[in-house]
Amino acid sequence: IEIFNKRHSVAIEQEVVNVLYTRKLFCIDLPIDIFPSWSAEVKEMNDNEGNLQRNYLELIELRYIVKLTDQYFEESKRQYVPWKKNISNFPQTRQVGHCTGVIPRERYVAFERVMWRGTRGNVYMRHVNIDEKLKDPVSGEMIDKVVFVAFYQGDVLESKVKRICDGFGATNYPCPEAYEERRALQTRVAAGIEELQMVLGRTADFRKRVLGDIADSYEEWYIKTLKMKATYHTMNMFNFDxxxxxxxxxxxxxxxxxxxxxxxLKDVTDRLGSGVPTIVKTTHTFDMPPTYHITNKFTSAFQ
Known part of the structure; x- marks a missing residue:
């Protein structure tokens, strides 16, 4: 399955079909434990690649959060802050908290509506669309996402905001409010993305080599398995004396x-080196035989 999922080409040549006689069907020249080891190796590669893809997605989303929410944090240092006007009923001596994260674009409208109703309008929301589609590491689909930032005051509102984020499947990331800390975080994220890209590239090359080795033997295994199934299917129609x-x-x-x-039948017996000949006998029956007409090259098209 992994070979076809990763688009590895497997060609079944006619020469392989002709070479594999019945006596070679059960002679797969591989150790018995090679298949479990290959299966475990491919499974381990899938798990490692899944973890790397999730880490890579988290860094990409965090990079967009630091980049796109920068303007909203800078507004807090100015004399006129729009979101303070909306929550002016809060005591200004209390620290205003914030929650940043990423959510699929199709869920954001309902997410913002529930956030407004659940907090009775005491949370100031801002969002920015991410221009590029992000790949879901689980399904592999490309998804449009939105970066959001929510400002609030108090532990009660903080708890409500986090519960609503969890309910809508939003991914929250810590984003510092200080400019210097955001720049330092952005530098670390960029370095992490570059490192993960190199690791993912090496992982893809290693996967290609492993699946390529398996694909080289796939055609032979395929023919052997096909002939083994055909042999057993035919033998199941025999009667055992x-x-x-x-x-x-x-x-x-x-x-x-x-x-x-x-x-x-004699030719097959000699080819296999069997010491027991195949006996063919004719019997008489009252059953109606199937229709059979001798045809030639011309009349075969009409039968």
Missing amino acids: VSESALIAEGWVPTAKLADVQSA
């Missing part, structure tokens, strides 16, 4: 082709 410990098959064959069938 307990007294003679033999498998008995019944079928219809044209009388003119009986010699060809015996020759084909």
Whole structure:
């Protein structure tokens, strides 16, 4: 599944089909524990890549938060602050807190409405759309998201804001209010993003090598598995004779082709090196035989 999910090309050549005779079906030249080890290795790669993708997404979102909310924090240092006017009924001696985070764009309208009603209008909200689509590490889909910042006063409102954020699946990130701290955080985030990009690149190369090694043997395994299933499917239509410990098959064959069938069975027996020959006997039955007409190159299109 991983090979096809990662678009690794696997070509099944006709030469492989012709080479794999029945005697080679059960001779897969690999240690028994190689398949569990490969499965565990691929699973570990998936887990590590998922963790790296989540960390990368968090750094990308934090970078946008620091960048896009900078203007709102700078407004708090000016003489006229719009959000202080909206919450002027609060005691100005208390410290105004803030909550920053990221939420999918399609949820923001309902999120803002619930935030307004849940806090009775005592929270000042601002948001900025993220220009690029961000990849969800779980589903792999590209999602439009919004950066928001909520200003409030008091521990009660802080608790309500965080509960509403959790209810809507918003991701909260700590963003310092001081300019110097934001610049330092932005520098650390940029360095972390660059480092994760290098790690993700090396992880993708390693995954490609591992899946490439598996893909090289895939065509042979595919043909062997296909022929094994076909063999067992055919053997399940046989009747087992307990007294003679033999498998008995019944079928219809044209009388003119009986010699060809015996020759084909003898050829397969010799090819496999089996010491027990295949016996073909004709029986009489009152069942109606299936319709059979001998055709040539011209009349085969009409049958």
